[in-house]
Amino acid sequence: MTSDPRLERRTLTLRDVSEASGVSEMTVSRVLRNRGDVSPATRERVLTAAKRLGYVPNKIAGGLASQRVNLVAVIIPSLSNMVFPEVLAGISEVLDDTGLQPVVGVTNYQPEREEQVLYEMLSWRPSGVIVAGLEHTDASRAMLKNAGIPIVEIMDVDGEAIDSVVGISHRRAGRVMAEEILAAGYRRIGFLGTQMPHDHRARNRLEGFTAVLAEAGLKLEDQEYYSGGSALLKGREMTAALLARRPDLDFLYYSNDMIGAGGLLHCLDAGIDVPGKLGLAGFNGVELLDGFRVKLATMDACRWEVGRKAAEILSGKSGPTHGVRIELTPRLERGQTIRARR
Amino acid sequence: MTSDPRLERRTLTLRDVSEASGVSEMTVSRVLRNRGDVSPATRERVLTAAKRLGYVPNKIAGGLASQRVNLVAVIIPSLSNMVFPEVLAGISEVLDDTGLQPVVGVTNYQPEREEQVLYEMLSWRPSGVIVAGLEHTDASRAMLKNAGIPIVEIMDVDGEAIDSVVGISHRRAGRVMAEEILAAGYRRIGFLGTQMPHDHRARNRLEGFTAVLAEAGLKLEDQEYYSGGSALLKGREMTAALLARRPDLDFLYYSNDMIGAGGLLHCLDAGIDVPGKLGLAGFNGVELLDGFRVKLATMDACRWEVGRKAAEILSGKSGPTHGVRIELTPRLERGQTIRARR
DNA sequence: CCCGTAGGCGTTAGCGGTAACATAGCGATA
DNA sequence: TATCGCTATGTTACCGCTAACGCCTACGGG
Numbered sequence: 001m002t003s004d005p006r007l008e009r010r011t012l013t014l015r016d017v018s019e020a021s022g023v024s025e026m027t028v029s030r031v032l033r034n035r036g037d038v039s040p041a042t043r044e045r046v047l048t049a050a051k052r053l054g055y056v057p058n059k060i061a062g063g064l065a066s067q068r069v070n071l072v073a074v075i076i077p078s079l080s081n082m083v084f085p086e087v088l089a090g091i092s093e094v095l096d097d098t099g100l101q102p103v104v105g106v107t108n109y110q111p112e113r114e115e116q117v118l119y120e121m122l123s124w125r126p127s128g129v130i131v132a133g134l135e136h137t138d139a140s141r142a143m144l145k146n147a148g149i150p151i152v153e154i155m156d157v158d159g160e161a162i163d164s165v166v167g168i169s170h171r172r173a174g175r176v177m178a179e180e181i182l183a184a185g186y187r188r189i190g191f192l193g194t195q196m197p198h199d200h201r202a203r204n205r206l207e208g209f210t211a212v213l214a215e216a217g218l219k220l221e222d223q224e225y226y227s228g229g230s231a232l233l234k235g236r237e238m239t240a241a242l243l244a245r246r247p248d249l250d251f252l253y254y255s256n257d258m259i260g261a262g263g264l265l266h267c268l269d270a271g272i273d274v275p276g277k278l279g280l281a282g283f284n285g286v287e288l289l290d291g292f293r294v295k296l297a298t299m300d301a302c303r304w305e306v307g308r309k310a311a312e313i314l315s316g317k318s319g320p321t322h323g324v325r326i327e328l329t330p331r332l333e334r335g336q337t338i339r340a341r342r
Numbered sequence: 343m344t345s346d347p348r349l350e351r352r353t354l355t356l357r358d359v360s361e362a363s364g365v366s367e368m369t370v371s372r373v374l375r376n377r378g379d380v381s382p383a384t385r386e387r388v389l390t391a392a393k394r395l396g397y398v399p400n401k402i403a404g405g406l407a408s409q410r411v412n413l414v415a416v417i418i419p420s421l422s423n424m425v426f427p428e429v430l431a432g433i434s435e436v437l438d439d440t441g442l443q444p445v446v447g448v449t450n451y452q453p454e455r456e457e458q459v460l461y462e463m464l465s466w467r468p469s470g471v472i473v474a475g476l477e478h479t480d481a482s483r484a485m486l487k488n489a490g491i492p493i494v495e496i497m498d499v500d501g502e503a504i505d506s507v508v509g510i511s512h513r514r515a516g517r518v519m520a521e522e523i524l525a526a527g528y529r530r531i532g533f534l535g536t537q538m539p540h541d542h543r544a545r546n547r548l549e550g551f552t553a554v555l556a557e558a559g560l561k562l563e564d565q566e567y568y569s570g571g572s573a574l575l576k577g578r579e580m581t582a583a584l585l586a587r588r589p590d591l592d593f594l595y596y597s598n599d600m601i602g603a604g605g606l607l608h609c610l611d612a613g614i615d616v617p618g619k620l621g622l623a624g625f626n627g628v629e630l631l632d633g634f635r636v637k638l639a640t641m642d643a644c645r646w647e648v649g650r651k652a653a654e655i656l657s658g659k660s661g662p663t664h665g666v667r668i669e670l671t672p673r674l675e676r677g678q679t680i681r682a683r684r
Numbered sequence: 685c686c687c688g689t690a691g692g693c694g695t696t697a698g699c700g701g702t703a704a705c706a707t708a709g710c711g712a713t714a
Numbered sequence: 715t716a717t718c719g720c721t722a723t724g725t726t727a728c729c730g731c732t733a734a735c736g737c738c739t740a741c742g743g744g
Binding site for chain 1: 720721722723724725728729730731
């Protein structure tokens with residue numbers, strides 16, 4: 001099953017190609033990397049031989065010899081919500097024509113896991129690191145600092161960066177949404193979010209949000225948290241539970257669009273007057289929302305753009321590869337779940 | 343910004359740790375890999391020194407020397423629908439305690455792209471490959487065959503495998519759904535799907551589906567295709583368009599749950615009697631559906647289990663690492679959008 | 685007291701490439 | 715014709731680590 005006995009011998013090396021084409025290994029190497037001067041005739045011979053043998057270069061050896069590796073480590077908390085895949089798309093798009101290749105590691109929002117993943121990734125000597133968030137264990141920070149390669153922390157700008165940073169201020173995002181809600185005249189506000197001790201961004205948003213409420217002499221009337229399971233379903237259930245407990249609330253702020261959408265479905269099904277009697281808002285600007293009859297108010301986190309910018313920094317396309325700081329401005333999308341300002 | 347001048351010198355090697363701890367490089371290597379006999383005292387000294395210096399091993403060099411690399415290439419078409427992340431989760435879960443590490447490559451459903459990604463991945467000499475689907479370019483097949491490592495093709499079993507294969511029969515899945523629909527008495531059936539020439543699995547499902555219709559003397563009454571954009575929204579729009587054109591249809595079969603959910607939303611909003619006057623069904627069993635008031639009929643693609651099984655084969659945990667064939671049986675979830683069998 | 689044995693550690697020789705330098709060939713130039 | 719300079723190619727010395735082997739010491743039984 002493993003194929004023709006002649007082929008499976010041992011693994012092919014440059015030497016095999018060199019013998020097959022009658023030139024030195026060095027010349028083969030030059031042809032395969034498009035580097036240095038090689039006559040068209042020789043190039044042709046080498047390429048033919050390589051293809052005929054089915055030679056695949058060995059980047060392990062190449063990387064060791066050249067002390068350069070075309071990998072970029074990308075470390076993110078999760079793949080299961082829609083948000084990070086879109087960041088990845090932005091990264092890939094830019095990296096695709098730079099010869100750099102992203103390698104993804106997932107931490108499940110666990111700092112120790114992030115540390116392990118980082119250690120593992122750095123041991124491949126990538127030429128850059130993109131990592132979500134600004135909060136890391138001490139060991140992680142030390143590794144990142146000592147790695148001697150460009151580091152880009154993404155998603156968030158509320159904190160001290162190790163090297164470069166690209167993101168939005170989640171605190172500001174929370175403030176902006178709160179201001180909008182108050183301007184629309186809502187006053188009895190509830191919050192629904194995930195039970196994620198390590199989602200600092202969600203926490204920052206809530207902080208900014210409650211700060212504005214406090215300035216207006218208000219506070220969150222009630223809150224509800226969940227963890228695990230289908231976010232849409234949880235949003236629906238939590239909303240039902242919260243409203244059963246506090247039917248007097250006039251606004252619900254959700255920590256993400258998925259549970260917000262679940263809440264919206266509940267309200268629509270229950271015949272609640274949205275946004276007249278009850279307003280709703282989420283966070284992220286996920287595409288999913290476009291499919292709903294009533295569009296949820298949200299705030300775009302510029303995920304795609306964050307990915308692009310981070311990749312551009314690493315690729316050196318747009319200036320320096322160190323110490324860059326880019327704060328993007330999230331766009332408020334009012335949808336149809338916040339009534340007009342008064 | 344790049345840190346203390348003493349630290350940034352050059353990159354740390356085993357030699358540095360060896361000098362710092364007063365033993366040979368080889369002993370350091372043994373300690374760091376937990377291999378061979380080392381006295382507890384020495385081990386301690388070495389570990390302390392390594393930690394103090396912030397040493398991170400160089401797997402490039404290690405891999406070259408040992409001719410072994412703990413990477414598994416995972417090649418999938420997309421990250422933007424919910425299906426592959428769940429496969430990845432299954433893979434990670436199993437690989438996590440084997441010392442193997444998945445490296446993900448995305449092809450966007452393009453065979454040439456798959457070929458490039460594969461070439462790139464093989465050049466890192468991984469110890470195994472997991473690749474979605476059974477359809478590859480000739481060059482890709484050749485590379486996979488000659489790589490001399492375990493290959494697992496996943497998701498689909500309708501075709502000839504290169505080495506091992508784990509998945510479901512999409513043709514059978516289509517047949518089962520069609521039988522269920524006919525048994526419930528639906529007769530005028532429409533299909534809505536993605537315009538994806540390279541999604542062979544969706545095509546196989548449709549083939550199985552129409553084959554059953556044909557055996558009953560029926561055919562698809564109408565169909566609608568889309569590409570790009572928010573699947574939920576597209577599902578809603580396509581459903582509206584199709585029903586406007588053919589109000590006489592009594593069943594809509596969707597190629598995936600996302601557009602199916604969009605269609606369901608349309609029907610609910612339009613006050614259509616589901617499943618009495620119109621039945622609906624999708625495919626995949628995405629968790630999202632749990633959040634809807636009316637649950638869409640679907641068929642679970644065993645994504646998580648597929649990932650697990652594939653990883654188990656590569657890890658050698660459960661027998662041979664070559665030539666294994668595992669066909670899983672998708673479970674039909676009737677939800678509330680197919681009426682009772684007659 | 686000698687030798688076998690095993691644990692603990694060092695030495696050597698690559699792994700498969702590439703950077704850097706060396707060299708051969710050859711037409712142009714003085 | 716000797717010299718130069720350029721292009722096309724070869725040679726050499728590693729890159730950082732580990733497999734394989736070898737040496738030394740301690741120890742116990744015959």
